[in-house]
Amino acid sequence: MRIATAAILKPLPAHLFRVHGENAEMRWEAMSGQGYHTPIDRFFVRNHTGTPLIDAATWRLRLHGPGLRCPRAFGYDELRAMPSRTYDVAIECAGNGRRFYGSQQHDAAPGTQWGLGGIGVARWRGVPLRHLLKEAGVRPEAVDVLPSGLDAPFEDYGHVRRPLPIAKAMDDVLVAYEMNGEPLPPDHGFPARLVVPGWVGIASIKWLGDIEVSTSTMTSPWNTVFYPDVTTQPVKSAFELPWNARLAISGVPLVLHGRSWSGQGRIIRVEVSFDGGDTWRAAELHGSHLVSAWSQWHVTWAPRRPGRYVLMARATDETGATQPLVIPRHPFGYHFNAVVQHPVEVVLG
Ligand SMILES: Nc1nc2c(c(=O)[nH]1)N[C@H]1C(S)=C(S)[C@@H](COP(=O)(O)O)O[C@H]1N2
Ligand SMILES: [Mo]
Numbered sequence: 483m484r485i486a487t488a489a490i491l492k493p494l495p496a497h498l499f500r501v502h503g504e505n506a507e508m509r510w511e512a513m514s515g516q517g518y519h520t521p522i523d524r525f526f527v528r529n530h531t532g533t534p535l536i537d538a539a540t541w542r543l544r545l546h547g548p549g550l551r552c553p554r555a556f557g558y559d560e561l562r563a564m565p566s567r568t569y570d571v572a573i574e575c576a577g578n579g580r581r582f583y584g585s586q587q588h589d590a591a592p593g594t595q596w597g598l599g600g601i602g603v604a605r606w607r608g609v610p611l612r613h614l615l616k617e618a619g620v621r622p623e624a625v626d627v628l629p630s631g632l633d634a635p636f637e638d639y640g641h642v643r644r645p646l647p648i649a650k651a652m653d654d655v656l657v658a659y660e661m662n663g664e665p666l667p668p669d670h671g672f673p674a675r676l677v678v679p680g681w682v683g684i685a686s687i688k689w690l691g692d693i694e695v696s697t698s699t700m701t702s703p704w705n706t707v708f709y710p711d712v713t714t715q716p717v718k719s720a721f722e723l724p725w726n727a728r729l730a731i732s733g734v735p736l737v738l739h740g741r742s743w744s745g746q747g748r749i750i751r752v753e754v755s756f757d758g759g760d761t762w763r764a765a766e767l768h769g770s771h772l773v774s775a776w777s778q779w780h781v782t783w784a785p786r787r788p789g790r791y792v793l794m795a796r797a798t799d800e801t802g803a804t805q806p807l808v809i810p811r812h813p814f815g816y817h818f819n820a821v822v823q824h825p826v827e828v829v830l831g
Pocket of ligand 2: 528574575576577683684
């Protein structure tokens with residue numbers, strides 16, 4: 483059973499979110515002073531239609547299709563009773579940063595004008611998709627796995643769905659029912675969603691209802707009309723500061739915090755510039771550097787004079803991938819990963 487509701491159910495206070503239609507972007511200052519994970523009260527929401535309310539007691543996750551020997555349906559309690567895994571994983575919208583195609587490169591891309599807040603890292607707990615596929619007798623001939631959401635159909639395109647190759651489905655994909663130690667909240671996919679490490683957010687289908695396993699390549703509007711040719715997320719960085727932050731100086735250096743991430747590997751280096759990219763200083767990375775989530779860092783800065791400055795952060799991951807100063811135009815405005823020019827004002831404290 484599905485009850486359609488307003489686009490997003492959780493509160494969206496203005497100090498934590500910027501709302502774009504049925505989507506809500508996290509303000510980066512909301513991560514300041516937070517731990518590794520993005521708390522649920524500030525985790526971004528990207529909905530094609532609206533958050534459905536689903537009754538877990540009658541909910542079933544059906545696995546079917548020619549790629550399986552014994553189609554199965556699993557209930558919520560059954561899923562929760564299976565061996566579980568817990569992963570720290572980032573979910574990021576492919577359109578995160580789209581606004582900067584226009585504001586930084588004077589070549590605006592249509593679509594939701596996300597700043598950098600279309601990302602969050604949570605601790606997800608659930609059952610590996612591999613386990614469910616094995617339970618349903620996955621065949622060696624299986625090619626693609628097509629998860630569909632139970633939210634209302636999007637325009638004329640049907641339910642939100644996007645095929646995954648069987649190799650990824652059998653690797654590190656989770657059918658998650660918990661987020662940061664709580665049952666998945668309605669806005670983030672209750673009763674269960676996919677979590678697809680390193681891949682664009684659209685791969686992580688929420689409100690899972692149905693998973694089809696094929697023996698030939700599948701397509702859906704979400705890999706042909708929308709999000710074609712986007713798979714893993716590129717390297718990006720953000721400061722945990724408001725846009726146009728006012729920073730007060732009073733003789734002691736400022737300590738600026740930020741986070742960097744990549745869908746392709748660990749972050750190994752972050753450099754920061756305060757002079758428009760003429761000189762770069764290494765930031766100090768904190769703690770464990772997780773593959774599919776983000777790295778926290780800080781840098782000290784002692785501006786000599788009050789005034790307007792532009793902060794820039796540039797990360798490099800273990801594959802050598804880094805952030806350019808300018809990136810080529812993308813027709814859909816996906817994957818903006820050039821160094822973002824973050825304006826601040828330094829005032830005497
Ligand atoms: N069923 C369904 N799954 C979905 C979506 C959706 O609208 N419906 N949006 C996708 C997109 S584009 C993104 S970026 C992520 C966002 O996850 P979040 O809202 O939990 O942050 O969910 C994905 N999964
Ligand atoms: Mo997305």
